[in-house]
Structures are given as structure tokens and as C-alpha cells.
Amino acid sequence: MAKILVLGGSFAGLTAALDLKRKLKDKADITVISKTKNFVFIPSLIWVPFGWRKPEDISFEIKPMLEDRGINFIHAEATKIIPEKNQVETTAGTYNYDFLLIATGPDLNFSEVEGLGPHNGYTTSICTVDHALHAGKKWDEFIKEPGPIVIGATQKASCFGAAYEYVFNIEYAARKAGIRDKVSITFVTAEPFLGNFGIGGVGNSQKMTEFFFKKLGIRGITNVAIEKITEDKIYLSNGEVLPYKYAMIIPPFLGVKAIRDSGIGNEAGFIPVDDTYKHINYDNIYAAGVAVAIKYPEPTPIPIGVPKTGYMSEVMARVAADNIASRVLETNHAKKLKFEDIAPLCVMDTGNMGVLFIASRVFKPRKYHILFPGPWSHWVKVWFEKYYLWKMRNGYSQLP
Incomplete structure (x- = not known):
């Protein structure tokens, strides 16, 4: 039975863990290690300061949902990754892995x-x-x-x-x-x-x-x-x-301290990956979400970074999970998707209005792009928040 560790309990981490369990069933022992015990729908944090949302409105406890589906949960923070030993040191002890998926999100610089x-x-x-x-x-x-x-x-x-x-x-x-x-x-x-x-x-x-x-x-x-x-x-x-x-x-954003202290990331602590979301230097380490190293395609007068939204994180996590599952099942199938070829989907709320963005790929050139401004976009985000929390609270990561 393959031992798979997933570091992180947000968009990428939960999506990857649930997808892996669905694909591998009893062929893998899957453990999620997260320093936070709750999943938070981060896009709704913009409403919390004004009292339009309370934290309990946009979060749920991770452990019961995962354990109901046969996935182990460890409430701890990863402190170091030792790829030569296939080990992760955490505040709750040291854990071994056959495959590691890093979905830790960022540290705030x-x-x-x-x-x-x-x-x-x-x-x-x-x-x-x-x-x-x-x-x-x-x-x-x-x-x-x-x-x-x-x-x-x-x-x-x-x-x-x-x-x-x-x-x-x-x-x-x-x-x-x-x-x-x-x-x-x-x-x-x-x-x-x-x-x-x-x-x-x-x-x-x-x-x-x-x-x-x-x-x-x-x-x-x-x-x-x-x-x-x-x-x-x-x-x-x-x-x-x-x-x-x-x-x-x-x-x-920086990569989390555990990555920076382990020497497996770039200068900012983000993980360099190939188009399968596998680490370019370590064959059994994958990454998804904010933890992935992405460069802006061209220099700007003042340096800026590239956003990795919840939707993009989900897409990356699905590709990484599919490739780990394929290796465990020995199907010799490698799914590839360049980050820039992800088709972004985003709803930007503006109070009582909003704008829906859809494009064929993250960076130019694009085959199409669509912007839908209007008050209905605000309600799309409200609806999506409710839908997404229901979806993940019930472990339906396979849904859109």
C-alpha cells in the first residue's frame, strides 16, 4: 500500500487528497497534514471586516470530513522535508511517504x-x-x-x-x-x-x-x-x-518556512515543477496551488507576482493527483498541463456589483476572453461560496 502525504488543507490539498482516495481506494494510505484545522473559503474574507460574513459562515472543520472518507488527518505544521529519507518532520512527529504532495499555501512576507x-x-x-x-x-x-x-x-x-x-x-x-x-x-x-x-x-x-x-x-x-x-x-x-x-x-507571498528550510524550493521558497506538477529534481514529490513556482512572463518596471487562485489551485491539484494515482496503479499515464494553459475563471466582487472573468489561458495570447460586469456577478459569487462550501464539506471534489 502506497503511503501518500498531502501537506495543506485548503483548495489544493483537500482536492488532491479526495481525488487520490477516490482513484486509489484501498491501494493507498493517504494522510493530510495541515497547520489549520478548518478549511476557509478565502475569497469571502473580503466581507468579514464589514460584518457581512462571520468566520463560521465560510469555514468548516477538516478532520471529520476527511476521516469519514478514510483519509487520515494530522493537525500539525510541517517544519522540514527530508527528500533523501522520504520524510516530513512536523510539530506532531515525523512521517514517512512514498509520494508527497505539497499544497501548503504561502507565508506572508x-x-x-x-x-x-x-x-x-x-x-x-x-x-x-x-x-x-x-x-x-x-x-x-x-x-x-x-x-x-x-x-x-x-x-x-x-x-x-x-x-x-x-x-x-x-x-x-x-x-x-x-x-x-x-x-x-x-x-x-x-x-x-x-x-x-x-x-x-x-x-x-x-x-x-x-x-x-x-x-x-x-x-x-x-x-x-x-x-x-x-x-x-x-x-x-x-x-x-x-x-x-x-x-x-x-x-x-513566500513559500512556507518548511520549504525554505529544506532547500527544495527556489529563492522565495516555491516549488519548481514540470508540466505534471512533479518536482523537477525529486521524482516522488509533487506540488499544487500557491506552493508552485510561477514567473510573470515578462519583466515589469516594479516586480510583481502571478496569482494562483483557488480555481487554479484546484486544477493543478487534480493534475498532480491524477499523476500520482497513475504511478501507484502503474498505468503509465502522465497527464500534462502547463500553468499558463489553465483556463482561468474568476468572479470579482465589488460590493453590490461584480465582474465575471473567463479566458482561454492565464497569459496572452488567448483564443478568447469574456468579461461580464453587472450586479448579477455579485450574486454569482455569493452562490458559488455556498455551493463550494457544500461541495467540499461533503467531499465532492470531483464536481466543478
Whole structure:
């Protein structure tokens, strides 16, 4: 019986584990190791600061769902991977594997900018449940004494979609709170243009984003790095200094410390893989989701990263799981899919509106791209949140 370890309990990790169990049944012993005990529908964290979602609305406990399906669950953090011994060291002990699938997600690199982040800095974040709750506390304080708002993403960041969603949602929240006329809203990004999203834009996304920024009175500053942040000011590389009373800035991502300490990732701790999502140097290690090393296809004046959304993570996980299962079953079938050939599907919420993005591949050139703006897009995201949580809570990873 093959021993398969899956590191991570989010989109990629759960999808891979469930797919592997479905394909291999009793031919493999599958264990998921995750430092978090709950699955969180991360795209909905943008609503938590405004009280439109509570953490329990967008999460569920992983262990019962997995163990009901014959998958082991270890609530622990991986601390080191030893590929020469086929071992993973964790805070709960050391585990052996025949195949390892790394789906750990990222570490948040707040140290990239002095003063960044909710822990040792001055800005808020929506990257985790705790961060979103902290952002909500700061928002409650802010609406009592409003002032300038700055939302954005730093140099080397990749999760631009969340920053855009948040700036539109905070504008909507300010209107609902009756303080919109008392606040200025500025969006700061390392992207070369608005609507780039870390993938070079989609169709007329630049013009569309610029139009909505102008319509809603949001100032956009592109192609800048953030040099430092103080208690009430953000210093930009173009020499401009932005005052603020409330700021949410997306940091760059790193590969998790276990990867960085193990020497199996690139300089940022992400896993280099081939088109089967197998490590380029280790034959029995695979990776999926944010843990995978992806480069932006062309240099930009200010360095930016490439987003790896929940949908993209699922696609990568399915390919990796299919290839591990094929090797266990000795069917000699290798499924290949380049990251850039994934057909992205994304719903960007803007408060009471939204935009649905569909494209033939992540990067240009593309055979097609479709953008559907409108209020119905908001309800598509609401519906998808409910559907996805139901799907994963019941272990139906095979569904779209």
C-alpha cells in the first residue's frame, strides 16, 4: 500500500487528497497534514471586516470530513522535508511517504516593507481569518472618525484580485455607513496598469477598471513600490507621501518556512515543477496551488507576482493527483498541463456589483476572453461560496 502525504488543507490539498482516495481506494494510505484545522473559503474574507460574513459562515472543520472518507488527518505544521529519507518532520512527529504532495499555501512576507502588516506594522490585511477580523475592528474604529483610505498591493505581491475587491467593497461600505463624502480612497499597486491582475490584463480590463475608479471617485496609482509605512503615512517610490487613517495592503507571498528550510524550493521558497506538477529534481514529490513556482512572463518596471487562485489551485491539484494515482496503479499515464494553459475563471466582487472573468489561458495570447460586469456577478459569487462550501464539506471534489 502506497503511503501518500498531502501537506495543506485548503483548495489544493483537500482536492488532491479526495481525488487520490477516490482513484486509489484501498491501494493507498493517504494522510493530510495541515497547520489549520478548518478549511476557509478565502475569497469571502473580503466581507468579514464589514460584518457581512462571520468566520463560521465560510469555514468548516477538516478532520471529520476527511476521516469519514478514510483519509487520515494530522493537525500539525510541517517544519522540514527530508527528500533523501522520504520524510516530513512536523510539530506532531515525523512521517514517512512514498509520494508527497505539497499544497501548503504561502507565508506572508510583511517584512518586505517597513511598517507593513497588522503584527509589527500599521496596516491591515485580509489574507487570513484573524487578519480579516483585525481589519474589521479597525474599520469599526475608523467609521467613528473617518479620514483618508489607502488600499493596495506591494511590490512582488501576486494576490491583486483581493486588493481590487476590497477597494470596491470598502467604497461600498463607506456609502452604506454614510461617510463616503468624508473619505478619500486611493488604490496603490505595483502593476504597470490598472486591471493587470498579475496576468497582463484580460480583454478591456484596464479600461473597465479605470472607468469604475473614475465613476466611484477612487484614485489609482500604478507602477510604484511602497518604501515604508508609518502610523499615518505611506511613502511611495515615486516620491509621493500618502496620509491615511485606514490602510489595507496585500503583502508579497513566500513559500512556507518548511520549504525554505529544506532547500527544495527556489529563492522565495516555491516549488519548481514540470508540466505534471512533479518536482523537477525529486521524482516522488509533487506540488499544487500557491506552493508552485510561477514567473510573470515578462519583466515589469516594479516586480510583481502571478496569482494562483483557488480555481487554479484546484486544477493543478487534480493534475498532480491524477499523476500520482497513475504511478501507484502503474498505468503509465502522465497527464500534462502547463500553468499558463489553465483556463482561468474568476468572479470579482465589488460590493453590490461584480465582474465575471473567463479566458482561454492565464497569459496572452488567448483564443478568447469574456468579461461580464453587472450586479448579477455579485450574486454569482455569493452562490458559488455556498455551493463550494457544500461541495467540499461533503467531499465532492470531483464536481466543478
